[in-house]
Amino acid sequence: MIGGLAARTAARELARQRRRQAVRRVVERAALYALAAVASVLCAAPFLWSLWAAVHEVPAGESVRLLRSTPFGAWVGRTVLVGGPVTAVTVLLALPAAYALRRRRWGGTAGRIIAVLALVPSVLLAVPLSWAADGLGLGGSLGTLVLVEPAVTVPVGVLLFGGFLRAVPVDVEEQALVDGHSRLAAFVRVVVPLLRPAIAAVAVLAFTLAAGDLVYARALAGARSTVAAGIPAHLEHGAAPLWRTLHLGVAAVAVPLAAATDLVLGRIIAASAGTADRT
Amino acid sequence: MSRVAANTASRRRGGLADREGLLTWLFLLPSVVYLAALVLVPLALAIALALSGVTAAAPAYRFTGVRRFGSVLSDGAFWRALTGTLVVAGVSTVLVVLCGQVLAHVLLARFRGRWLVRPLVLLPWTTPAALSATSWRWLLDSAHSPAGRLLRAAGVASWHERPAMVLGTIVAVQVWRLTPLAAVVMAAGLTAIPRDVRDAARVDGAGAVRRAVEVVIPLALPSIAVAALLTAILTCADAAVAAVLTGPGGSPWTLAALAYARGIEGGALGRGAAIAVLLLPLPLAGAAVLLRAGRSPAEEAA
Amino acid sequence: MRVLETRGLVKVYEGRRKQHVRALDGVDLTTEQGECLALLGPAGAGKTTLLRTIAGLESPTLGEVHLGGHLMNGLPPRARRVGLVVPSHALYPHKSVRGNIEFPLKAEHVPRAMRERKARWAADLLGIPDLLGRRPGRLSADERRRVALARALVREPAVLLLDEPLAGVDPRSRAAARDELRSLQRRLGTAMICVTHDQAEATGLGDRVAVLDAGRLRQVGTPQDLYDEPVDTFVATLIGTPPMNLVPRGDRLIGFRPEHLLPAEEVPPDGRVTMPLRVDRIEHLSGDRHVYGRVTRIGRETRVIARLPATVTTPLAGGETREFAVPGDRVRFFDAEYGNRTAPVRIGG
Numbered sequence: 001m002i003g004g005l006a007a008r009t010a011a012r013e014l015a016r017q018r019r020r021q022a023v024r025r026v027v028e029r030a031a032l033y034a035l036a037a038v039a040s041v042l043c044a045a046p047f048l049w050s051l052w053a054a055v056h057e058v059p060a061g062e063s064v065r066l067l068r069s070t071p072f073g074a075w076v077g078r079t080v081l082v083g084g085p086v087t088a089v090t091v092l093l094a095l096p097a098a099y100a101l102r103r104r105r106w107g108g109t110a111g112r113i114i115a116v117l118a119l120v121p122s123v124l125l126a127v128p129l130s131w132a133a134d135g136l137g138l139g140g141s142l143g144t145l146v147l148v149e150p151a152v153t154v155p156v157g158v159l160l161f162g163g164f165l166r167a168v169p170v171d172v173e174e175q176a177l178v179d180g181h182s183r184l185a186a187f188v189r190v191v192v193p194l195l196r197p198a199i200a201a202v203a204v205l206a207f208t209l210a211a212g213d214l215v216y217a218r219a220l221a222g223a224r225s226t227v228a229a230g231i232p233a234h235l236e237h238g239a240a241p242l243w244r245t246l247h248l249g250v251a252a253v254a255v256p257l258a259a260a261t262d263l264v265l266g267r268i269i270a271a272s273a274g275t276a277d278r279t
Numbered sequence: 280m281s282r283v284a285a286n287t288a289s290r291r292r293g294g295l296a297d298r299e300g301l302l303t304w305l306f307l308l309p310s311v312v313y314l315a316a317l318v319l320v321p322l323a324l325a326i327a328l329a330l331s332g333v334t335a336a337a338p339a340y341r342f343t344g345v346r347r348f349g350s351v352l353s354d355g356a357f358w359r360a361l362t363g364t365l366v367v368a369g370v371s372t373v374l375v376v377l378c379g380q381v382l383a384h385v386l387l388a389r390f391r392g393r394w395l396v397r398p399l400v401l402l403p404w405t406t407p408a409a410l411s412a413t414s415w416r417w418l419l420d421s422a423h424s425p426a427g428r429l430l431r432a433a434g435v436a437s438w439h440e441r442p443a444m445v446l447g448t449i450v451a452v453q454v455w456r457l458t459p460l461a462a463v464v465m466a467a468g469l470t471a472i473p474r475d476v477r478d479a480a481r482v483d484g485a486g487a488v489r490r491a492v493e494v495v496i497p498l499a500l501p502s503i504a505v506a507a508l509l510t511a512i513l514t515c516a517d518a519a520v521a522a523v524l525t526g527p528g529g530s531p532w533t534l535a536a537l538a539y540a541r542g543i544e545g546g547a548l549g550r551g552a553a554i555a556v557l558l559l560p561l562p563l564a565g566a567a568v569l570l571r572a573g574r575s576p577a578e579e580a581a
Numbered sequence: 582m583r584v585l586e587t588r589g590l591v592k593v594y595e596g597r598r599k600q601h602v603r604a605l606d607g608v609d610l611t612t613e614q615g616e617c618l619a620l621l622g623p624a625g626a627g628k629t630t631l632l633r634t635i636a637g638l639e640s641p642t643l644g645e646v647h648l649g650g651h652l653m654n655g656l657p658p659r660a661r662r663v664g665l666v667v668p669s670h671a672l673y674p675h676k677s678v679r680g681n682i683e684f685p686l687k688a689e690h691v692p693r694a695m696r697e698r699k700a701r702w703a704a705d706l707l708g709i710p711d712l713l714g715r716r717p718g719r720l721s722a723d724e725r726r727r728v729a730l731a732r733a734l735v736r737e738p739a740v741l742l743l744d745e746p747l748a749g750v751d752p753r754s755r756a757a758a759r760d761e762l763r764s765l766q767r768r769l770g771t772a773m774i775c776v777t778h779d780q781a782e783a784t785g786l787g788d789r790v791a792v793l794d795a796g797r798l799r800q801v802g803t804p805q806d807l808y809d810e811p812v813d814t815f816v817a818t819l820i821g822t823p824p825m826n827l828v829p830r831g832d833r834l835i836g837f838r839p840e841h842l843l844p845a846e847e848v849p850p851d852g853r854v855t856m857p858l859r860v861d862r863i864e865h866l867s868g869d870r871h872v873y874g875r876v877t878r879i880g881r882e883t884r885v886i887a888r889l890p891a892t893v894t895t896p897l898a899g900g901e902t903r904e905f906a907v908p909g910d911r912v913r914f915f916d917a918e919y920g921n922r923t924a925p926v927r928i929g930g
Contacts, residue, residue: 029390036385036392040399043459046414047402049424093313096306104303114310116566117318119509121516123535124555125317127542128324134338151317154310175671177658178636180688180736183302189684193675212407214519219543228407232523235413243417250414254406255398261405262398265463269386272467 047254050247066245075230076253082142082217082226083207086149090206091199093150094157099187101158102165111162118155125151126219133220145221149213153206160205163271164198165191198271201264208257227253328552335546347553356530356537357554363532364561366446367521368514371453375510376503378454379461386466404459412523415452439525445532449521453514460513461506468502469495505569512565515558534558583650584772585612585635585740590644592630592796604630605641606796612740617766617773619787621780621819627796628776632742635774637661649739659688664733664771668745670725672717678704678728679713685736703731706765722749723758730762734769741766741773747782759785780820784808792816808838810913814920817913823871823886829917830880833926836913839871839888844895845904852909854879854928858887859902872897876905879928 041048054063097114101107129148133139168191176186192199217226223233231246238246332343351357382400403411419438421427430438438444472495480494496503521536527544531537535558542551592605604627612618620628633639635646637658646653653661673681682700691699704710707727717725726749733741750758763786766773777783783790784804792799792807792815800812804820811817811825817836818824826842828835837854845855856876861884864871868891876885887905889895897903914923 032385032388032390033392035381036388036390036396039382039385040396042455043401043403044399045426046411046418049418049426050414053421053423093310097310100303100306103299112570114314116570117314119512119516119562119566120318120322121518121535121555121558121562123516123518123538123542123551124325124559125321127538127548127552127555128321128328129317130543131328131333131338131548132321132324134335148317151314154314158310169669169671171667171669171671172673174638174658175665175667176673176684177638178661178663178665179685179732180659180662181684182657182659183299185688190673190675196675208405212405212409214407214409214523215539215543218539228409228519232409232413236527240421247414247417250406250410253410254402257405258398258401261401265386265397265401269463269467269470272464273471 046247047251050244050251054244054248062241063245063248066241067249070234070242070246070249071224071230072227072246072249075225075227078142078221079211079226079228079253082145082149082221083210085146086153086210087203087206089146089150090153090157091202094154094202095161095192095195095199096187097154098158098161098165099191101162107162111158115155115159118152118159122152122213122215126215129216130219139220140222142221142225145217145225148216148220149210152213153209156209157202157206160202160268160271161195161198163273164195164201164267167270168194197264197267201267201271204260204264205268208261211253211257325552325556328549329556331549333548335548338548343549347549348557351550351553351557357534357557359530360532360534360537360554361557363446363449363521364515364534364558367449367453367533368511368561370450371457371514372507372511374450374454375457375461376507378458379465379506380503382458382462383466383469386462387469400462401459403456404463408456408517408519409523411456412452412520415448415455416524416526419448439529442532445525449524449532452520452524453517456520457510457513461510464506464509465499465502468499468505471502472498508565508569512562512569515561515565534561582614583611584614584616584648585774586610586645586647587631587635588645588647590631590634590646591642592627592634592639593642603796605634605644607644608793608796608798610791610798610801612772612774614772615767615770616788617763617775617786619783619790620774620776620793621783621787621790622778622793623819624778625795626793628778628793629744630796631793632665632744632774632776635740636663636665636742662736662738664736664738664741666726666729666733666741666743666746668748670729670749672720672725672728672732674717676717677713678709678715678717678720681717681728682713682732682735685732689736699735700731703735706734707731723754726750730765734771737769737771739772741771743773743775745777746775747777755782756785762786781822784820790820792819810922811836812922814915817915823888825913826883826885827915828876828880828883828885830926830928832917833923834915834917834920835880835928836915837907837911839886840890841907841911842885842887842905843889843893843907844897845906847893847895848906848908853906854909854912855904855906857902858885858905860897860899862899863897870897 098111101111104110130139133144138144172194173186173190176190177183181189211226212228213226214228214232217229218233221229223229227249231250235243235246327340329347330342330344332341332347333339386397386400418424418426419430422431435441435444438448476494476498477490480490515533516535518533518535518539521531521533522539522544525531525536527540531540534554538551538554538558541547541554545551587608587610590605590608590610591603594602594604596602606627608627608631610618610631620631622628630639634641635648637646637653637656637660641654648661648663673684676684679700682703683696686696686699700713701710704713707730709724709727709731712720712724712728717728720728726746730746733743746762747755747758759782775783775786777786784807787804789801790804790807791801794815800807800816802810807816807820811820814825814827814834814836818827821838823839825836825838835854842858845853856879858872858874858876860872860874862873864873870889870893872887872889874885874887875882889897895903912925912928914925915921916923
C-alpha cells in the first residue's frame with residue numbers, strides 16, 4: 001500500500017517536472033526569437049530608415065538620378081581600387097609571418113605584440129604620415145593610401161592566421177617533409193591550400209577594414225577619395241533629398257560588406273576560439 | 280642505395296628551402312619591416328611634430344619645444360574632449376560587454392531565420408564607421424524619423440546643444456558599432472568551452488543560473504576581458520564617429536576627434552600631433568593589460 | 582645488409598622549468614634488409630621519438646643515424662627517403678587519394694606518366710585502385726590506412742617506418758591486417774620498423790622485437806627469445822597474456838609462465854617444482870581454463886594465474902587447494918631489487 005502511494009507520488013512529481021521543462025523550453029525559445037528580432041531591428045535601424053525614407057518620400061527614379069549626379073560611383077570605384085591591393089598585401093605579408101611565428105617558441109608573444117599595433121590610434125599616425133607624404137610629394141594619392149592601410153590590416157591578419165594555423169595538423173605538414181618536400185614546398189603545397197577558407201576570411205576582414213577607414217583616407221588621399229571619406233564630406237552642405245539618396249548609397253555599401261562577413265563569420269569565430277585561450 | 284648517396288652529397292648543406300632559421304626570418308621580416316616603417320617610424324615622427332609648429336600651410340620643420348603641449352593643456356576644448364573620451368570609453372565598454380554577451384548567445388544559437396538575422400546583426404560592425412555615423416546623425420536630426428520624433432516628444436529640439444545628449448549619442452553609436460565585434464570575440468570564448476564540461480554541469484543537476492555563474496562565465500572570462508579591453512581601446516582611438524556626429528567646424532567631444540579636426544581637417548599638424556600624443560597613454564595602458572592578460576597559465580607552463 | 586643503424590641515440594627535451602626529459606637514452610639499433618622490427622614499449626617509452634629521429638623530424642641530442650651506410654645527421658627528412666605512416670595517417674585533406682599517393686613522387690619531379698603508373702601500382706598493391714578518385718574525408722579508417730601505406734610505399738623507400746600501423750583496425754580483423762602487412766613487406770623486401778604498445782601485435786608482426794622503456798632498449802630478439810628468455814622482469818611481464826607469474830623468495834623472484842603451471846599429476850616428476858595452489862576463481866577462455874589463485878611454500882604467498890589447456894581435465898573448484906607444479910627447466914630467476922635475470926637457485930620440493 002505504502003509502496004504504491006510512493007510510486008504514485010513519484011510519478012506525479014516526474015510529470016510536474018516534465019511540464020516545467022516543457023514550459024521552460026518554450027520560454028527559452030520565445031526569448032531567443034525576441035532577442036534576435038530586437039537585435040536585428042536595432043542593428044539595421046539607420047539602414048531601415050534610409051530605405052523607408054528613400055522609398056516613401058522621393059520617387060525611385062528621382063533617387064537614382066540624384067545618386068548619379070554625385071560622385072558616388074567614383075567613390076566606390078576608388079574604394080575597390082584601394083581595398084583590393086590592401087587585401088592582397090595583407091594576405092601576402094600576414095600569412096607567412098603567422099606561419100613563421102607558429103614555429104617558434106616566442107611566436108605567441110611576438111604575435112600579440114604585432115596584433116596590438118592594430119590598436120594604435122590612426123589619428124596619431126595619420127598626422128605625421130600625411131606630413132611625410134606631402135614632404136615626399138606623395139600626398140593626395142590613392143597609392144599612398146594603399147601603402148599605409150596594411151599597417152592596420154596586417155596585424156589583424158597575423159592574429160587571425162595564427163588562430164587558423166593552430167587548426168592545421170602538424171603531422172600532415174611533417175608528412176610532406178618525409179614525403180620528400182622541403183619546408184618551403186610543404187608550406188606552399190600543403191599549408192596554404194589547407195588555409196584557403198582562412199585566406200577568404202582574412203581577405204573579407206581586411207577589405208572591410210580598408211573600406212571603412214576614414215582617417216587615413218582623408219589625411220592621405222583627400223576628402224573626395226573613398227566612400228567613407230566622400231559621403232560625409234559631400235553631405236555637409238547637402239539638402240534633404242541628397243541626404244536621402246546618399247543614404248541609399250550607404251546601404252548599398254553596407255549590405256554587401258555585411259553579407260560577405262556573414263559568409264566567413266563561422267570561421268572567424270572558430271579561429272578566434274583557437275586564439276582565445278592565448279589572447 | 281646509390282640514389283641516397285647521390286642525394287646525400289648534393290643536399291648535405293640543405294638548400295635555402297630547408298634552412299629553417301633563415302626561412303623563419305624570410306617569412307617574418309617583410310611584415311616586421313613594413314609595420315616598423317608604418318607604425319613605429321610615424322609614432323616617432325608624431326612626437327617630433329608635437330614639439331614643432333608645423334602646419335599644412337607651413338610644412339617646414341621648426342622645433343618649438345614643449346611649449347605646444349602647454350598651449351594644448353590650457354585649451355578648454357582639450358579638457359572637455361578628455362573628459363568626453365573617458366566618459367564615452369567607460370560607459371560604452373560596460374554597455375558593449377552586456378549587450379555583446381547577449382548577442383553572442385544569439386549568434387551561436389540555432390533558430391529559424393538565422394540566415395537573415397546574422398548579416399543584419401553584423402551590419403554595424405562592417406559598415407564604415409563614418410558612414411554609419413552620418414546615417415545616425417540623419418536619423419536623429421530628421422523631424423520625420425522615429426528617433427527624431429521620439430526626441431522631439433521628449434522636448435529636445437536639437438541634441439547638439441546639450442553636452443549630455445551629445446555624449447549620450449556618441450556612446451549610443453559606439454555601442455551600436457562595437458557590440459557585434461565584442462559579440463564575435465565573446466562567442467569565440469563561449470565556443471572554446473568544451474562541450475562536455477557544460478554537459479557535465481547539466482548532468483550534475485546544475486540549473487541555468489548556476490551553470491552560467493559557476494561554469495560558463497569563469498571559463499569565458501578571458502574572452503570577456505579581451506572584448507572589454509578591445510572596446511575601450513577602439514572607442515578611445517576612434518575619431519570617425521565623434522567627428523562625423525559633430526560635423527566639421529564644431530568642437531569635437533573626444534580627443535581622437537579633436538586631433539582629427541585640428542590636425543587633419545584643420546591642417547594644424549603640430550597641434551593635432553600634440554593632442555594625439557596626449558591621447559596615446561589611454562590605448563597604451565589597455566594594450567599593456569591585453570599583452571599581460573594574454574600570458575595564460577598554459578603558456579607559462581610550456 | 583644493414584639498412585638502418587642508430588648509434589648511441591640520445592634525445593633530451595627541455596621540459597617546463599628547465600627540467601630535462603631524456604626521451605631516448607643511448608639507443609643502438611640495427612635493421613637488416615627485408616626485416617620487420619617491432620618496437621614495443623609502454624606509452625612514453627620513446628618509441629615515437631625514435632621513429633621521428635630516424636625520419637629526421639627530430640634531431641638527436643647525441644648519437645648517429647645511418648641509413649644505407651650513410652650518416653644522416655643534419656640532413657632534412659626529404660633527403661632520407663624513408664616511408665612513414667603515423668597513427669592519424671596524416672592524409673592531405675585537400676588532395677584526392679591519387680594526389681596523396683603521387684605527392685612524394687612530385688617532390689622528385691617524376692614525369693607525369695611514370696607517376697600515374699607508380700601510383701596505380703601502389704594502389705593495386707594495397708587493393709584500393711577504385712578509391713583513387715576519392716577524397717580522404719570520405720574514406721573509412723581502414724581505407725585511410727591503406728592510402729597512407731600506399732603513399733609511404735610509392736617511392737620504394739629503403740625502410741618503412743610505421744607508427745601504430747594497426748591502431749584504427751577493429752580487433753576482429755587485426756590478425757588479417759597483420760598478415761597482409763607482413764606478406765606485403767615480404768613481397769617488397771623492404772625493411773620495416775613498426776611501433777606498437779601491444780605485445781601481441783609486436784610478437785605477431787616482428788621478425789625481431791625491440792623492447793623500449795624510458796628511452797632505453799631492454800632487450801632485442803626474436804619473439805621466441807623474448808618469451809622464453811626475458812632479460813628482466815619488465816620484459817617478462819610485458820610479453821605474454823596473462824603475464825609471467827613472479828613469486829618473491831628472499832632476494833630473488835621466481836618466474837614461470839601461466840601455461841607451465843599445471844596440476845602436479847600433469848607434470849613429469851623429475852626436476853619439477855611443486856607448490857600448493859589455492860583456487861580463487863576460474864575463467865573459461867576459448868577452451869582454456871585460467872585459474873586465479875595463490876601459491877605458498879616456494880616463496881611468499883603470491884597471487885598467480887595458471888592456464889590449463891583443454892586437454893587437462895582435472896576437476897577444479899573455487900576455494901579448494903591442490904598441488905600444482907612447474908617443469909624445472911621452465912623456471913626463471915630474477916633479482917628482486919633490480920629485476921634482471923640471475924643464476925638459478927635450488928628450491929626445495
